[in-house]
Amino acid sequence: MKKYLITGLLVWLPLAITVWVILWMVGILDGIFGGVLSGFEALLPVAALPMIDKLRAIHGLGVILVVLALLLTGALVSNVAGRWLVRQWDRLFTNIPIVKSIYNSVKKVSDTLFSSNGNAFRTALLIQYPRAGSWTIAFQTGTPSGEVQKHLNGEFVSVYVPTTPNPTSGFFLMLPRADVIELDMSVDEALTYVISMGSVAPQPTH
Numbered sequence: 001m002k003k004y005l006i007t008g009l010l011v012w013l014p015l016a017i018t019v020w021v022i023l024w025m026v027g028i029l030d031g032i033f034g035g036v037l038s039g040f041e042a043l044l045p046v047a048a049l050p051m052i053d054k055l056r057a058i059h060g061l062g063v064i065l066v067v068l069a070l071l072l073t074g075a076l077v078s079n080v081a082g083r084w085l086v087r088q089w090d091r092l093f094t095n096i097p098i099v100k101s102i103y104n105s106v107k108k109v110s111d112t113l114f115s116s117n118g119n120a121f122r123t124a125l126l127i128q129y130p131r132a133g134s135w136t137i138a139f140q141t142g143t144p145s146g147e148v149q150k151h152l153n154g155e156f157v158s159v160y161v162p163t164t165p166n167p168t169s170g171f172f173l174m175l176p177r178a179d180v181i182e183l184d185m186s187v188d189e190a191l192t193y194v195i196s197m198g199s200v201a202p203q204p205t206h
Helices: 002-043 046-057 061-076 080-093 099-114 146-150 187-195
Strands: 124-128 135-142 156-162 170-176
Touching (some): 002 061, 124 156
Antiparallel strands (some): 135 156
């Protein structure tokens, strides 16, 4: 009986967690969309209120609209006029005190992470952390540059060490390249290994 219960749990648990995460994301996006509709309620005439109530009652509509907005934005900035608008948008936010610091930081990080020719989070590593002789999985995020690079002797790499079982939090380290071991496993396989606390090991490629 215990064996069957555990086997059934292993079948349903990944699906249940996946559905829970999706519903959580849908709830957040619906909440944002509901806030936008509330703002429209204050601006539109009373005759438009029934239509807004109908839109608010559609579960998941916020997700669909966000996806459509992202697709339209991507299509827009793919031409010359769209890129000009993006440059004006960047210029506007980079001239606002305080806001420009946050905006520039987030933009640099997003450009680095999602760049098609970047190296961020494209290589899984094996490093010794938090002490020598203790090993863990990490991901290369780049190489030190600027003033930091001037104070480092030799070749270093920037790595992100995720925590378990929540890989969205972790630690940023700069290590000598000689102290890291590049793994053949994909980033997805390495993340699965971290989230499962080592219980789901990827198969060796050789």
